[in-house]
Amino acid sequence: MSAINLPDTLLRGERSERTASRHRRGSLTAGLIVLGGMLVFSVAASLAGGSASHQDLASALAPPGHGGHLFGADALGRDVMSWVGGGIRTSFEVAVCVVALSAAFGCTVGILAGYLGGWLDAALMRIADIQLSIPPLPLFIAASVIIVNNLLSLVILISIVGWVPYARLCRARTLVIRERGYVAAARLAGRRRGAIAVLHLLPGLTTEIAVLASLQAGIALLWEAGLSFLGLGLQPPYVSLGFLMSEGKEVLSQAWWVATFPGIALALLVVGFNLTGDGIRDLFNNDVSGGLR
Secondary structure (H helix, E strand, O other), rough: HHHHHHHHHHHHHHHHHHHHHHHHHHHHHHHHHHHHHHHHHHHHHHHOOOOOOOHHHHOOOOOOOOOOOOOOEOOOOOEEEHHHHEEEEHHHHHHHHHHHHHHHHHHHHHHHHHHHHHHHHHHHHHHHHHHHHHHHHHHHHHHHHHHOOOHHHHHHHHEEEEEHHHHHHHHHHHHHHOOOOOHHHHOOOOOHHHHHHHHHHHHHHHHHHHHHHHHHHHHHHHHHHHHHOOOOOOOOOOOOOOHHHHHOOOOOOOOHHHHHHHHHHHHHHHHHHHHHHHHHHHHHHOOHHHHOO
C-alpha cells in the first residue's frame, strides 16, 4: 500500500516545492518591478512636468488635471507631479548613499570584532551598544543646524545611526564562519588576516548584507522624509517628498492632492524595498532571519 502511495507523495512534494519557489521569486520580482516603476515614473514626471521648483501663482492649488498639472499644483503653483518625481530621485539617492556608507563601516567593524575577538571585540560592541542607547530623533534635532539643506551631512548623520545593525549581523555570522574548515586552511596556508576577511569571510555574508541593506534602505528614506517633514532635513531648492507633505498638511482640507501623492510615492518606495529584501532572503533561504536578531 505504501509503495502505491509513494509516487503521489513525491508529486505533492514536488508541487509544494514549485509553489514555494514561485513565491520566493514572486516577492523579489514584485519588489524590483515596484522600484523600477518608481524610477521610470521619476524620469517621466521630470520630463513631462518641467522643473519642480518652477512657481506659477496663477495655478496655485490647481486640482489634478487642470492647467496642465496632472497631479495638481501646490500653494505656490509648483507642479506636484514634477515634485514627486524629483522627490523619488532624492529618496533613492539618500537611501543608496546611506546604505553604502552604513554597510561599509558597519561590516568592517563587525568582521573585525568577530574575527579578531578579544578586547577589540568587547570595545567595538560596547560602542555599538552605546550607539543603540541613543534615541535617533534627539540626535537629529541636536544636529539640525548642520543637516539643514545639506545632503551630504544628512547622509552621514543617518549613517551614524544605521551602521550598528550591519556590525552586529556581520559579527554574529563571522563567529560562525571563522570556525569553518576553509578559513582554518587559509590561516594554515599563511594568508594574511586582511586577505582572509575579504576572500573568505565577506563572501559568506553577502546574502545577509543584501537583505539587511534592502530593509535599511526603506528606513533611511523614511528618516529623510520624516526629518524634512519636521523642517529638520532637506528644504528647497532640494526636492523632498517629506517637505511637500509638510506643505500639503497646511491645505489638506482644500487641496488633498498636495500631500496625498507624495505620501503614496513614499509608501510604494518602502514597500518596494521591503519586498526586495524579503525576496532575496526567501530566494537564498540562508537562515538570514537568525542573523538579523
